[in-house]
Amino acid sequence: MNIVPANESDHNHFLPMVRQGIHNCGKNRIQMVIADRGFLNGAHLWELKHKLGIDFIIPAKAGMIIREDAVALRKKCESRSIAEWAYGKDKCKGYGVDGLASYLEYNPKGVKDNKRTNGSPLNAVVVTS
Numbered sequence: 001m002n003i004v005p006a007n008e009s010d011h012n013h014f015l016p017m018v019r020q021g022i023h024n025c026g027k028n029r030i031q032m033v034i035a036d037r038g039f040l041n042g043a044h045l046w047e048l049k050h051k052l053g054i055d056f057i058i059p060a061k062a063g064m065i066i067r068e069d070a071v072a073l074r075k076k077c078e079s080r081s082i083a084e085w086a087y088g089k090d091k092c093k094g095y096g097v098d099g100l101a102s103y104l105e106y107n108p109k110g111v112k113d114n115k116r117t118n119g120s121p122l123n124a125v126v127v128t129s
Contacts, residue, residue, distance in 0.1 A: 042105030
């Protein structure tokens with residue numbers, strides 16, 4: 001665990017924490033990381049998935065194009081089965097959207113954006129209730 005001042009960016013500590021977890025638990029033991037929006041950094045997420053082989057779940061921020069795209073594709077995805085899962089005392093529902101390419105910051109380190117490559121695909125889950 002890293003405790004830092006509120007004005008310091010969380011994502012600076014993301015990959016070092018994951019690497020420490022790999023060191024502590026062993027290679028290939030960590031299969032998924034679930035984090036809050038403070039760790040939303042395209043280059044770090046790219047490295048997590050493509051170099052370390054770890055999947056991730058991080059909520060998108062309001063106003064992100066990839067979030068707007070996932071929500072806009074609801075009608076297209078209505079033919080798919082709706083996912084249901086328990087959360088606390090309630091049941092949640094939502095749908096999956098695969099292959100979204102509109103998070104242009106999701107790239108290897110040093111690549112500013114991937115507009116020339118039509119984006120790197122990401123999957124999304126949209127919670128509807």
